Amino acid sequence: MDEMYLMNSLWTMVSAILVIFMIAGFILLEAGSTRMKNAGHIAGKTIFTFGLASIVFWAIGYAFIFGDNANFFVGMSDFFYNGALAEDGGLADTVFFLFQLAFAGISITIALGGFAERAKFSAYVVFTILFGILVYPVIAHWIWGGGWLAEHGKQDFAGSTVVHLTGAMAALAATILLKPRIGKYNKDGSANNIAGHNQVYTALAVLILWVGWFGFNAGSTVSVDGAFFGFVALNTNLAAGAGAVAATFISWLVLGKPDVPTLLNGALAGLVAITASCAFVEPWAAVVIGFIAGVLVFYSARFFEKRKIDDPIFALSVHGTAGVWGTLSTGFFATEELATVGQAGFFYGGGLHQLGVQALGVVTSGLYAFIISFVILFVMKKLVGIRVSEEEEIMGLDISEHGSYGYPEQMSANSTSKISS
Helix, strand or coil, X not given: CCHHHHHHHHHHHHHHHHHHHHHHHHHHHHHHCCCHHHHHHXXXXXXXHHHHHHHHHHHHHHHHHHCCCCCCCCCCCCCXXXXXXXXXXXXXXXXXXXXXXXXXXXXXXXXXXXXXXXXXXXXXXXXXXXXXXXXXXXXXXXXXXXXXXXXXXXXXXXXXXXXXXXXXXXXXXXXXXHCCCCCCECCCCXXXXXXXXXXXXXXXXXXXXXXXXXXXXXXXXXXXXXXXXXXXXXXXXXXXXXXXHHHHHHHHHHHCCCCHHHHHHHHHHHHHHHHHHCCCCCHHHHHHHHHHHHHHHHHHHHHHHHCCCCCXXXXXXXXXXXXXXXXXXXXXXXXXXXXXXXXXXXHHCCCCHHHHHHHHHHHHHHHHHHHHHHHHHHHHHHHCCCECCHHHHHHCHHHHXXXXXXXXXXXXXXXHHHHHC
């Protein structure tokens, strides 16, 4: 084994660990953005579903994305991946497998954010399996596995479409079919703010995710050659910073005060948006992409709320709207020198071709993820139900689904005081 092979494998392995550690960020983000009575449930189901998604990816998902003898939808080899220590493009296959597994786990975690505070634990189990077989691998194969969108030159370096938009469209299907949480909307259609129980959790979550994104984006180079990962990391950080700044100022301008949840979502939106373009654009463009994402996430959240789509962790805006913008952005800003996939963007003499390819990828991938997820959840809803009862939702999913509280001292004290009163 030569030195480059070992260094590539080491860098990609470290990146895989960073991406997997993003699960910790999602636990804190979702728990902090929701109520105390559901915190233990959220933390536990996130660990469980990542574990389940890992098994599904090992058995079927990896083969569907990267297997040989492919049809239009999926590859058809390497089921139940055997961990062969073969070299593939200067990188250990096992490391590449784990890196791709981490991405699949993040996508389902995003999707399940649309279930928050009202779905049965059994719904998470079934949907995780079917999403990992029927939804994520198909889109990943189309774009990363040599499928038809790859043949068209679709640019999605680290997954604004493959990971984020796919997860967000599944979350949209879930929010529509589950319907809003109890108390979210009044009879006149106005929305109530159901505040999360720990804003410090959500801020810490954003920091963990921000750091993890260096594995997500810079790690997608899967190579140390020329230290290009440093350039990708630079663009990633600039976009995140611009997203946070833009969201802060737009909320300050519209609401009169800088809104903390909005600025946190702005940072994440900048990260999601730059995920597609981080290797294809110059640093100044990364700032523009992140800034626009920060503005978009603010208005997107208001748009969905007005349409009675209850999205407790803003998955649709952060991962969906920003994912769409990030995917389209390469059609504007990809440079001729950096566009190792596809062509240069509109502002670099490429005309509308690449923008058209990017739009095609957004529409087809988004519709596929939404339709298949909607069908899966609709059938589940009719056959076994996907939402807990009204009584269970009011009790909280910690106690109703698991028989224990994430905060036993506080919740038990609250229950005792209510009984005594």
